[in-house]
Structures are given as C-alpha cells and as structure tokens.
Amino acid sequence: MTASPCRPWRTQVSVFTAVTALSAGLLTGCSMSSSDGSAGKDTLTAWAWGAPAAGMKATAEEFEKSHPGVTVKVQDVGNPAIWDKITTGMAAGGQGLPDVMDIGGDYMGNYLETFPDGFANLGDMGAGSLEKDFPSGLWKGGQDAKGQQYGMPFEVNTNLVFYRKDLFEKAGVDIDSIRTWDQMLTAGVKIKKATGADLFAVDKAASQADSANFFMMLARLQGTFFFNGKGEIALSGKESVDALTFLKEANDKKLVTDIPQSQGTTSQMKGQSPVAIMPGASWMVGSFQDTAPEMKGKWGVRMSPAMKEGGYTASSAGGTYLTVSKSSKQQELAYEYVEYSMATLAGQKVITKADGLFPSYGPMWKTAAFKEPNPYFGINTNELVIEALSQDTPPDHYTKDYPKALKVYDDAQTQVLVKDADPEQALQQAAKLLAQQTGRKTAKD
Numbered sequence: 001m002t003a004s005p006c007r008p009w010r011t012q013v014s015v016f017t018a019v020t021a022l023s024a025g026l027l028t029g030c031s032m033s034s035s036d037g038s039a040g041k042d043t044l045t046a047w048a049w050g051a052p053a054a055g056m057k058a059t060a061e062e063f064e065k066s067h068p069g070v071t072v073k074v075q076d077v078g079n080p081a082i083w084d085k086i087t088t089g090m091a092a093g094g095q096g097l098p099d100v101m102d103i104g105g106d107y108m109g110n111y112l113e114t115f116p117d118g119f120a121n122l123g124d125m126g127a128g129s130l131e132k133d134f135p136s137g138l139w140k141g142g143q144d145a146k147g148q149q150y151g152m153p154f155e156v157n158t159n160l161v162f163y164r165k166d167l168f169e170k171a172g173v174d175i176d177s178i179r180t181w182d183q184m185l186t187a188g189v190k191i192k193k194a195t196g197a198d199l200f201a202v203d204k205a206a207s208q209a210d211s212a213n214f215f216m217m218l219a220r221l222q223g224t225f226f227f228n229g230k231g232e233i234a235l236s237g238k239e240s241v242d243a244l245t246f247l248k249e250a251n252d253k254k255l256v257t258d259i260p261q262s263q264g265t266t267s268q269m270k271g272q273s274p275v276a277i278m279p280g281a282s283w284m285v286g287s288f289q290d291t292a293p294e295m296k297g298k299w300g301v302r303m304s305p306a307m308k309e310g311g312y313t314a315s316s317a318g319g320t321y322l323t324v325s326k327s328s329k330q331q332e333l334a335y336e337y338v339e340y341s342m343a344t345l346a347g348q349k350v351i352t353k354a355d356g357l358f359p360s361y362g363p364m365w366k367t368a369a370f371k372e373p374n375p376y377f378g379i380n381t382n383e384l385v386i387e388a389l390s391q392d393t394p395p396d397h398y399t400k401d402y403p404k405a406l407k408v409y410d411d412a413q414t415q416v417l418v419k420d421a422d423p424e425q426a427l428q429q430a431a432k433l434l435a436q437q438t439g440r441k442t443a444k445d
Helices: 008-024 050-066 081-091 105-114 127-133 136-140 165-171 181-195 209-220 238-252 261-269 284-291 331-343 345-355 362-366 381-389 402-419 423-438
Strands: 043-048 071-076 100-104 152-164 200-202 256-258 277-281 299-302 316-324
Touching (some): 043 050, 050 071, 050 100, 050 331, 050 345, 081 100, 100 331, 105 316, 152 284, 152 331, 200 209, 238 402, 261 277, 261 284, 277 284, 277 316, 299 381, 316 331, 331 345, 402 423
Parallel strands (some): 043 071, 043 100, 200 256
Antiparallel strands (some): 100 316, 152 277
8 A cells, every 4th residue: 555645745835826816816716617518418527636536536437337327427636736726716606626635635725714615415315424444533533613514524634643663773772662752752862872863854944735744743742733623723832832842852852854855755755865864754664665665674764753652553644535626517427426436345446446535434444455565564554554644643633824823833833943042932922923823812722
C-alpha cells in the first residue's frame, strides 16, 4: 500500500489560493465546464485531482456497470486549480459546480463556514449509519459546527515518526523505550554526542506554511489545534505553548537542523542532512522507498511518543472528503456513487488499487491486501497506520481563517527559534493579532 506524496501537507500551501480568490470576489468568469450541455439527466460530473481522480475514474466505470444508463464523468482539475474553480462556483451560488467534489480536509471548514449552502447534507441521505466504519476524528472533520455531515472521508493520513536505526544503534539508544517527547529530547543529546547528527530538522525562519507541520503534530497530540469546536482561537492555550516550548528546548540544545521545508525532505531521507528522526505523515511511507532506496534497512518507522505519559500517540495528518454539491440536480444518484466509492468493499478495492491512497474505510483494513509487510521498513506498516488511526483522536477545526492562523503562528515560530522569543508570549501575541484580524474570541484554558 502506497500513500500519495501529493497530499495534505502540501495542500496547506495552496489554501491561500482559495482565500485570495474569495477576497478578490471572483464572481466573474464562472466556469460552466463541468455541468456542461453534454451531461444528460443520468450523467454525473465529478472534480478531483491527481491520485484521487484516478481512483474515482476507476469506480466510475464500475458504478456505470451496475447502473445501466448512468454515466459518471470525472475531471482531473489539478491542484491548486480545483480550489479556484470550486470557490468561484460556490460564490456564484453553485453555478458551474459538478455533482461530486473531492475536498481537502483543510478546506472543509473553510467552505462550510463561508458557503453553508454549498454542500448537500449527506446525513439526510443515510450517511449517519456509516459513521462506525470510519476513524471518528476524520468522520467529524466532514461535519459543520452543528454536527451535520457534508463530507464522506476519502483517504486518510496519520502522523508517524521515521527514525534512523543506525544512528540510534550507534548511540546505544533503544527507541522502543521512548514513550514521551521529553525522553526523545534526552535521546537526541546522546545521539548528537555519539554521531554528530541533529535530532530533527525545522524550517526555523518559516519560509513556507508547511514549517508549522511539527508544531501542529505536537499540538494535536494534546488534543488542540489553532481553533476549537466553537471556532474560538486556541493558539495561545497551554497545549500550544507546550508544543512550541518543546521546539525551543530542542533548538536551545542545538539539536535542530535548519532546512527549508521544500528542500529538506529528500536530503534527510537520503541521509545527506543527517537527522535521527523525521516526524511526518503516513503517506511518506511510500516516499522513502521511491526517494531513498539506497537507505533501505537504515530507516525505521513507529508511532509518535506522547507529549505527556499516557497521552495520545497518534494524531491526524489530514485527508480529503467526497462531497455532493447542493446545486446538484441529482443528489441521490451522486450520493449513491459516493457511497459506493467510499463505503463499500467492492468500490474500495477498485479505488484503492487505482489511486494507491490509504483508505479511510475501516472494513477495507481487514482485507488480505493489508496484511503484507513493507520490505523497506521490515514491518507491516499498514498495521502501524491502522493502530494509529484507531485511536479516538479529536478532529481538527480549521475554519475559514486557517490561513491567517497559520501565518501568525509561523511568525511566532520564527521569533522563538531565530530570535529566542518566549513561546508563551509569542503565541499570546499571535492569538491577539489573529483575534484582531478575524473578530474571533480567544478560547480560555
């Protein structure tokens, strides 16, 4: 099973495109390309990009076989172009939108807040009975603030920690004994002394939005994110302060390599910028064997340590959702296609084979294809991902102001890691600025 290297951690950058489009009021130039004149009454249209589009085209063919007379047209719109097109269509009251859309997890909250009438309520069509078959946090990520279901989970990613077996062994550190991030910090000191390698890499100057990835992982492990379920700002809460404080402590101990996010992943995988660990997402399992085949046997992978003893050892790393447009004239048929693709074993086997993404549908994890070991890491990485996904982790609350939150956090991280600012003060200032920019309240601890 190979996850896609083009998934959520990269889509976070392109979220700015959608917001820019909103700000610019792109009500003109609305495309009618999807719901075009060639679509008959039994024709469904769908938008996606990359690997998901390949999977949806595969299930479209099978869906058509079981639904004589129905045609499903799946268009690979491309990323980030798809966000401009969806935003434009939403702003035009649904005009020009397809029947089915694949939506990034970091966009769901944005669209649900900005365009509350943009999606069909899947709960009204029976989706509620499927909740038990999906990771709880991911399922709730497809809901609005009232708990109404608008997105069916597509692919899913969780956070993992990739580690250099050879460096840990040389330093005499048993990684299986590490249960908390504080213990990992202690291990990092030993590894640096024995091998010269830093513990991990961070883009200290936050040259890209992705620079916040590790912070978000540490915050999620404590059940928090930039916003809470009420849409309040949670950025300055104790858990967020603890996360940024950990990064500062590692930096103060000189255990952090400074590498821009866009340049550092490959060099770390190949050992050219030696680090002991790479905190990352589950889709990276496939990237290692493609990017650094010569490092086979030197890299291991495990679940994350907890921030506190007994705390979460897994957290969300994003995903996408299949949705039905509120403007669709064939919502029931569109939902049938979504349900077949996302929530049946027949559809899941077809779509997973075609797109190579890690499915969200729990029953799929019990099939034979998920029992095979990964030769690169020497373990069954599918079982590792499934174990992580099985934790009852809370959902991420992105909101439409997520890009602004990401920017103020990145600025705070820069102040802390480059100019030695105090984490609590930096995050308080960031939360205050975000409140001024958005009009949102700051959550109380």
